[in-house]
Amino acid sequence: MFRVSRSSPSFSxxxxxxxxxxxxxxxxxxxDTFHTETSSGADRIRIAVADFxxxxxxxxxxSLKQTFDTTLSSDLTAAGIFDIVSKSxxxxxxxxxxxxxxLAQWAASPSSAAMVAFGSLAAQSGHxxxxxxxxDAKNTQFPQVLVKQYSEEATxxxxxxxxxxxxxxxxxxxxxxxxxxxxxxxxxxxLGGGNKEVWSMDYDGANPHALTSLGTVSISPxxxxxxxxxxxxSLGRDGFQIRMYSLLLGRMVTLPIAGGTNLSPAWSPNGxxxxxxxxxxxxxxxxxxxxxxxxxxxxxSFHGPDVSPTYxxxxxxxxxxxxxxxxxxxxxxxxTDGSGVQRLTDGGYATSPSWSPNGQFIxxxxxxxxxxxxxxxxxxxxxxVASKRWIQLTHDIGRCDFPSWSPDGRHIVFANxxxxxxxxxxxxxxxxDGTQRHxxxxxxxxxxxxxxx
Amino acid sequence: MMLKSxxxxxxxxxxxxxxxxxxxSGCHKKASGxxxxxxxxxxxxxxxxPTATISADPLSIDLGQSVxxxxxxxxxxxxxxxxxxxxxxxxxxxxxxxxxxxxxxxxKNDAGGSTEANVRVTVRVAAAPTAPTADASxxxxxxxxxxxxxxxxxxxxxxxxxxxxxxxxxxSAASYLASHPSIRVVIGGYSDERxxxxxxxxxxxxxxxxxxxxxxxxxxxxxxxRVVSYGKEKQFCSESTESCWQQNRRxxxxxxx
Numbered sequence: 001m002f003r004v005s006r007s008s009p010s011f012s013x014x015x016x017x018x019x020x021x022x023x024x025x026x027x028x029x030x031x032d033t034f035h036t037e038t039s040s041g042a043d044r045i046r047i048a049v050a051d052f053x054x055x056x057x058x059x060x061x062x063s064l065k066q067t068f069d070t071t072l073s074s075d076l077t078a079a080g081i082f083d084i085v086s087k088s089x090x091x092x093x094x095x096x097x098x099x100x101x102x103l104a105q106w107a108a109s110p111s112s113a114a115m116v117a118f119g120s121l122a123a124q125s126g127h128x129x130x131x132x133x134x135x136d137a138k139n140t141q142f143p144q145v146l147v148k149q150y151s152e153e154a155t156x157x158x159x160x161x162x163x164x165x166x167x168x169x170x171x172x173x174x175x176x177x178x179x180x181x182x183x184x185x186x187x188x189x190x191l192g193g194g195n196k197e198v199w200s201m202d203y204d205g206a207n208p209h210a211l212t213s214l215g216t217v218s219i220s221p222x223x224x225x226x227x228x229x230x231x232x233x234s235l236g237r238d239g240f241q242i243r244m245y246s247l248l249l250g251r252m253v254t255l256p257i258a259g260g261t262n263l264s265p266a267w268s269p270n271g272x273x274x275x276x277x278x279x280x281x282x283x284x285x286x287x288x289x290x291x292x293x294x295x296x297x298x299x300x301s302f303h304g305p306d307v308s309p310t311y312x313x314x315x316x317x318x319x320x321x322x323x324x325x326x327x328x329x330x331x332x333x334x335x336t337d338g339s340g341v342q343r344l345t346d347g348g349y350a351t352s353p354s355w356s357p358n359g360q361f362i363x364x365x366x367x368x369x370x371x372x373x374x375x376x377x378x379x380x381x382x383x384x385v386a387s388k389r390w391i392q393l394t395h396d397i398g399r400c401d402f403p404s405w406s407p408d409g410r411h412i413v414f415a416n417x418x419x420x421x422x423x424x425x426x427x428x429x430x431x432x433d434g435t436q437r438h439x440x441x442x443x444x445x446x447x448x449x450x451x452x453x
Numbered sequence: 454m455m456l457k458s459x460x461x462x463x464x465x466x467x468x469x470x471x472x473x474x475x476x477x478s479g480c481h482k483k484a485s486g487x488x489x490x491x492x493x494x495x496x497x498x499x500x501x502x503p504t505a506t507i508s509a510d511p512l513s514i515d516l517g518q519s520v521x522x523x524x525x526x527x528x529x530x531x532x533x534x535x536x537x538x539x540x541x542x543x544x545x546x547x548x549x550x551x552x553x554x555x556x557x558x559x560x561k562n563d564a565g566g567s568t569e570a571n572v573r574v575t576v577r578v579a580a581a582p583t584a585p586t587a588d589a590s591x592x593x594x595x596x597x598x599x600x601x602x603x604x605x606x607x608x609x610x611x612x613x614x615x616x617x618x619x620x621x622x623x624x625s626a627a628s629y630l631a632s633h634p635s636i637r638v639v640i641g642g643y644s645d646e647r648x649x650x651x652x653x654x655x656x657x658x659x660x661x662x663x664x665x666x667x668x669x670x671x672x673x674x675x676x677x678x679r680v681v682s683y684g685k686e687k688q689f690c691s692e693s694t695e696s697c698w699q700q701n702r703r704x705x706x707x708x709x710x
Binding site: 306308421 | 646648650655657662681682685686687
């Protein structure tokens, strides 16, 4: 019933693990017949991540190695496709290279690793050099899977970035050829002093920093597929307008001002256009403009609010969005020319769709029992577009909104407020089956958007 | 001969008397059933002039309130009320005049007769503007005076339709704008904290536009009106209670300086 596309067998295998968990973990009363064709179960690969061997004379080595070890281990854990060997079960050794490792020791119980990541880190005269290895512990003859060497300026950030890159290499090699996400970024809104500014952080919450300082309310940041620009909506004298921040120039770039309220930009996968909501005609409708804000054309024409478009990143030919044309906001899809409108949700209050990178799913926020005095909360759901079957990913953790898929389609970042108050909102990350949920920020962070690569 | 003529005279006299008696008695019997003297002229009068009455309840209203017009006619085939147009011969209609109005009813029949009836509805203009009327320099007066005269329009949950009280607020705004021609207004659209930020901004836009449309319908030039949606980004009240949510679901009229 919930068929996983066969177009990418390795991806299917990777996703099947998650989907198996969907079945095991999720008990949604309306959808209890949910199962997968491929749930025969590819086991997660058991991998041991050795502490790297410190080499080099600089005093920085220790702290950089600490950062590197922590980041690498955390990246591989967060990937969601590994069974990580607990540090306490690992051999005491810190092999710095192929000559120093005894693979049998790592393959044996209790670590029982199938794969071992190890290597060395040296800080020498202002540079940090990392030798990274991935060995197949069960293949005694040709164990080497991966060898990488990195050299960067000796900073904490470099150590973290090197760990991200090495982790992504391992994930790419073992995760069915899907690029890892350890080098991706998350754009979000930071609340402060009554204003909201656009911020950026690494995918794991490290390195948060402000992009804009406009001193007003900016919302809905959406990064371009090539990471060149961030589109968002900002409150000015003429109400909310689409604004653009160039990540290449490090400053705002000009877009034409349209009439009415202009909201929720969403990039097309080729980066040449963005869809957004504009009320220049007196009613909020979905429009599409080129990446410089010109050549606007209207896609919807039905009375009532139309907002929050998101492109199908796989085809670029469909848009999911939220419309209040029949009352409470519901999730719809259509072709990018406005034809073929289909309603996907059957009630409640649905908002903030995000289309999965493989085009198969739409994540969205939904309050299925919305209404004055009604029980229930706003949670994150994933719907399979073809079948309109859905699963609920969050339960009883307060108000959830703004899900956004990671480029590998294995993770979803979202905004969560346990108290329901806007000021308490944090950015959370989880696997696409709702497990491994953890906060990336403190309170006062909202509307996350995961970069495309 | 003489005898003969006398007999004829007698006969004639008798005949005349009998005829006269018969005629008199006959006439008298008919009159006791239907009196043609009253029947005829009355029928004639109906075809010449219909009757008509019109009343209004109440006769005097505040601006934005409505009155029920009630009219009755007899003998009319076509009834019109100025400002409303052709109406049924008997009927009621609810109207909300924006200023004191003389409702003038004309009832006509096929024969060309007509009757008129009138009722005057007095409209009391609420909160007579105390702020100095704007002069040529473009002075808009104080915000306080403006907000005193022009209340905000409030909305139901997830709705952008003007309720009767919101309609009244829009009417107040319209009359204030009509009497202060140099004032420009920005209409802010707001929503409560529930639901999504993006959707609430669109909803706020629709709310502000509903209020704007009411002003335009009331004759205010669109160029004097500007709409800005704030969604749930600017809250008037921050408690999670229905009374607070209601305060936040509004279209606010402010001077556009």
